[in-house]
Amino acid sequence: MTRSPSAVTQVVAIGIGAALFFVLGRFVAIPTPVPNTSISIQYAILAVFAVLYGPWVGALAGFIGHLLIDATGYGIWISWELASGVFGLVVGLLLLRNAIGDGEFTRATAARFSLAVVLANAVAWLLVAPLGDLLIYSEPANKVWTQGALAFVSNSITACVLGTVILSVYARTRTRTGSLSHDR
Secondary structure: OOOOOOHHHHHHHHHHHHHHHHHHHHHOOEEOOOOOOEEOOHHHHHHHHHHHHOHHHHHHHHHHHHHHHHHOOOOOOHHHHHHHHHHHHHHHHHOOOOOHHHOOOOHHHHHHHHHHHHHHHHHHHHHHHHHHHHHHHOOOHHHHHHHHHHHHHHHHHHHHHHHHHHHHHHHHHOOOOOOOOOOO
16 A cells, blocks of 8 residues: 655645646536536546545645636636535545555456546535535526536546546556565
């Protein structure tokens, strides 16, 4: 098992993760017919950061990154910023114990990662964001559930596919524990 990253490493990861989330969400989002909802690849990067650096990095990078996107575009929409933070937190919590940093990314780990991504997206986009929109902004129910459903499906697919590829490639760059031997 890889050791937990230091506090300094986590702070740097939050900054880099939030910046990547912002850039990808602001400039690489693919529009959909559903208002204010796009196909987003930044959730794959957020999931990777949550897995490699922990749940609080995932939560803060997602919240801050989404806050920056909305502040420079739609306007602050706290229910969606919170949903992005919840996504990062849940993925990070569900993959606390992994050996990806030690160069191990098995099919079981890939399946566990995909399950964590789908569960985190369900909590974020089928509960937190729509309920927040209803309770905070009094938005029409059919609108928020449609937006949430699209975000759930598209974010699940993109994060599972891209996140699995990124983590698999990352694991291959790591030296496996016990793989080095001493020559005599």
